[in-house]
Amino acid sequence: MATTTTKPETLFGKKIRRREDPRLLTGTATYVDDIKMPGMHHACVVRSPHAAARIKSLNVKPALARPGVAAVFTGADVKDLGPIPCGASLPGLRTPHHHILAQDRVYLVGHPVAVVVATDRYIAADAVDLIEVDYEVLPAVSDPEKALAPGAPAVHPQWPDNTAFTFHQEGGDITGAFAQADVVVKQRITSQRLIPTSMETRGVVADWHAGDKSLTLWSSTQIPHLLRTLLAGILGMPENHLRVITPEVGGGFGSKLNVYAEEALMAFVSMRIGKPVKWVESRRENFLCTIHGRGHVDYFELAARRDGTMLGLRLKLIQDLGAYHQLLTPAIPTLSVLMMPGLYKFKNISADIVGVFTNCTPTDAYRGAGRPEATHGIERMVDILAAELKMDPAELRRKNFVGKDEFPFQTATGLAYDSGNYALPLDTALAEIDYPALRREQQQARASGKLMGIGLSTYGEICAIGPSPATPAGGWESATVKIEPSGKITVMTGASPHGQGEETTFAQIVADELGVDIDDVVVLHGDTAVVQYGIGTFGSRGTAIGGTALYYALQELKGKVKKFGAMLLECDDVALAGGKCVDERTGKSVPFAQVAAASYRAMKLPPNTQPGLVATYFWEPPNFTFPFGAHVVITDVDRETGQVSIRRYVAVDDCGKIINPLIVAGQVHGGVAQGLGQALWEQAVYDENGQLLSGELTDYALPRAHMMPWIESSHTETPSPVNPLGVKGVGEAGTIGCSPAVVNSVVDALSHLGVRHIDMPLTPEKVWKLIQGARA
């Protein structure tokens, strides 16, 4: 028995390389499409080529005659299965019945009409072409503002106004604020439809076990437990007969925070053919049938005093919902309303949302989910106000920030911001770029005919989503931690990470709390038969809520370990360090392996203590967390081509305490890439008939390596008081902070030409036309 121990170095805040990486680097990880089972069949879905049509007839016989085709199912086969669920509830919400396969009508291009099941994926694809569907094409509408116009084609004939809901929220005295104002600035601002485009498309394997009437379903999802509950409802199956496994998931960004028709459809197919079945989405299907993001037309009005004091903000928000509600579709724009005051202290707001049906892919949560749209709006409006008042945009922001001594700060939208020091990242970023010198350079550039812009955004966001009363499902998260009889440690987290690195971050937390080697810790997730009920990974909640659940589980476990340790060392209390229980008075110690073995062997138990070393904790957060930061972007705009070049990108983010700086940097870079994608390149383009023109990766401008600027990323650290780790969340920050900084920079470059606003994406054509217009 050792008599001395050294306290191991704590891992909180250290750049620990990720423990999930070796399997990913060697090609030995298992994603859904890598699963192979004896007797496995392959499914291919027949989809509508029309955005609106009546199905006059459907002939599946030629497909069934193709050798290798096992079955074809159509809408009639699944008409009694429950609808694809919408988890959002808003007063008066109109929810169309969302069948797994189309019944007599299709509502969007890509609408599933039938499924072909074959022994081979090539045969299944061949057979899709043999299915004869006779459509009567109907008029469609793809633009949300046109859908609201009188006489527009009705997406759902029972609701000719195409309005799914209206929603009003008000705080403070908006009429008074506008009455007092010296100046009111107004602007229509769009946040275009985006396609999330995780590199791994969706995929499902379903395996029915007739003997015990149970089903195992592998799905590339962010929410295995919620999927299991909701799928059981769709299938009319006891939840405990269903096991959902998320193997490796190749990115989600919100698009896999959902329940999709194909998940239910594959379960149904496997039950019917009595064999395992696999369906993997093609990229074309991914663009048509997995949710899109954004899709806002926003009308903002900002009221202020002549000295720059902001008084109130009005918003009319038109949300393009698409043809159906997916899991959270109608709830997303309500998040925009919550975030609309940004980091500013004015207390008067009014928002009106109109949720509009179009014959397009449903919109839902995509990285930031409502907050990027709101932040883009307020940060653009602040710049427009600064231009109107001829004030420096940094100065105007500082004047209106919630002060660092004003936390918790109650917003007009009903939130309580937890902690912050909003001027700090802004000042840090401006010092980094030497702001005054750049402004002087800009003057000189203009004098010589060059177009150079400096753009800021000071963003806030709502993370750690969220307290249960504020979320459609529970907002808590769960963790189980156990010390195995050999002393090794296994964690089961209800969060279901898919690239965020929580197998590493959580192991860091365990290593620190128990004083053990990180290599003795394994973190399991994403299997409903292995992990206690959990919520999932989205809304920058994994570490802030899942990590906190783990922290509290560890506190319980430590108590138990100490009891066994003290019993073995025959003392009153022990400390945990270096993988041992230590009697600090005598220096005597006993290794965890021995403590664990004794706890399971249970020859003797401490008073009132059960055998074994396991603790489970379900943590309900008392509040959201509210990260913030400042992004500053310097752009050069080519007068002749309209091309925007980013000279410098400086991001100073405050996500509370940082557990692993490598992972946090990765989240910021990736987030900025998606924000830049929206600002400069990406756009889901529909024609007036509802055809998705940007329907493949060849037509959708995803950021590539040579398009990305170097991101100069640094942090301030303002701990959150909401959880004991002091963490806030960082998954969406980069995306939220980015787009307004870029657009503000380009508008700044063109402001002396009379340009006040440009809608995204800032394509060379659009920018060039503005420059030409100013010359004319």
Added chain:
Amino acid sequence: MKRTIALSINGKSHADEVEPRLLLIHYLREMASLTGPHIACETSTCGACTVMLDGKAVKSCTMFAVQADGRKILTIEGLGTNGKLDPLQEAFWNEHGLQCGFCTPGMILTAKQLLNDNPNPTDEEIRKSIEGNLCRCTGYQHIVNAVKAAAAKAGA
């Protein structure tokens, strides 16, 4: 009508009967059981399916298996030696050059070809060389760092 192909994959000989229309990526994943190379677009725009064919990085979704007859293929599974990671794999690990990992096998093999051709690439050259490989997670910055680190280590 099926055809017989014989090829070397990761140093091992393979001979299989394949349909002429079978894509190389499907042959590798489903017949050779090498699921490291991934499918993410089927239009040769994303690079997730990249493997090395006779020492050159190719997109295996845009080749037929029969075109690989008599050739030498290296997939990510064959990159390390004797259970040791290749310096590029090690550098991607150290520099956090991956998140969800789906693009990683293709990205590493494309970077492998770059370093074979140009052992000391600039940032600009690295970015140009991997522009045919999409990553939606990292913003590419840590990937650039990883390729630089691997190059520096090889040159050291």
